[in-house]
Amino acid sequence: MKITKVEARRLSGNTSDTYHAEIIIVDVSTDAQITGVGFAMAAPGMGALFKRLIEHLLAPQIIDGDPQLTTDLWQKMHQQAIPRRGGDGFVRICIAAIDMALWDIKGKAAGVPIASLLGGYRELVPTYANCAHHLPADKLAERAAAYVAAGHRALKIRGTRSFVTPAEATERVRLVREAIGPDVRLMVDVNGSWDVDTAIQQLKIWQPYDVYWLEEPVPPEDIPGYARVRARSGQTYIVGGEQHAGLLEFRTLIEQGHVDMVQPNVMITGGITDWLRIHAFATAKGVPVSPWNLQPVHIHLAAGLANVKWIEYFMADNALLEFQTKLITGPATREVVADDGIYLRAPDQPGLGLAIDPEIAERALVRD
Secondary structure (H helix, E strand, C coil): CCEEEEEEEEEECCCCCCCCCEEEEEEEEECCCCEEEEEEEECCCCHHHHHHHHHHHHHHHHCCCCCCCHHHHHHHHHHHCCCCCCCCCCHHHHHHHHHHHHHHHHHHHHCCEHHHHCCCCCCEEEEEEECCCCCCHHHHHHHHHHHHHHCCCEEEEECCCCCCCHHHHHHHHHHHHHHHCCCCEEEEECCCCCCHHHHHHHHHHCHHHCEEEEECCCCCCCHHHHHHHHHCCCCCEEEECCCCCHHHHHHHHHHCCCCCEECCCHHHHCCHHHHHHHHHHHHHCCCCECCCCCHHHHHHHHHHCCCECCEEECCCCCHHHHHHHHHEEECCCCEEEECCEEEEECCCCCECCCEECHHHHHHHECCC
């Protein structure tokens, strides 16, 4: 089997989703009549650059290659397209879109979902709910309580400094804890917006509220800061990795930052191929993996790999990823409510099972 064509479509959503306003859909075609699908998210205005990078820089590195040799093709894109570390930065996001499509081909060729190619399989994937709505503290507490009433037993809110002050973050934590009761895990994400002292002092204040984890307490480059916060975090786990990419960065975060869990994202780190390297290292070090966002892809990895603790579950009412949720309709979301939380059934379609809504894609298409 050989790769015959790589095409990218730039889609721009006319929605309230300003965090990721553009999505690049990548189709990789083969001479076996199997087409793989992947995607990348771009900031507003960046989609045109991503499309050109994919079609004119990365695609020539893999044309005529065997799509099932994902490691070889990843190395070609990362090392040869722009030599001397040019494959890092946002180029990794473009590599990720192609790499997803290659894994999609592997699964389709074998007639199995990606999870079945990873050596393990669990039918039900545990989740925690993303409750990071930009709402006043009392309204956020009401939303959190509704999630718990629906069956969720773990949820995450946001305390990022660009949206709320540390004092306002504390009010969010207090009211949400009151609303959900003592038996639900409560996580807080501050997106790397605090310094070490703020994180340590906030954790002291939050002790009565039993915060399960503090996510990205300091900027991603402040690895010593991670270690200092972790040393004083008490019973609260310190997690991070959303903004990190590549095995070297995650090795540093684990070995020097002493995080309790890592959160690699397939898109940020450069695709499933690179994500699996990070997972393998974390597993060898006894550190659980909790992937961030990208539910349609990460559910396969969680279903196939035991060291993936759970996936982050974005419900339809979350405007943060409104365009993505409407555009990418598969794999289907199938909930199972249990006493210990909400699970999602593992995908059973070959490959990634990504389904793109054709009407939304046509309306959103940017014709360069």
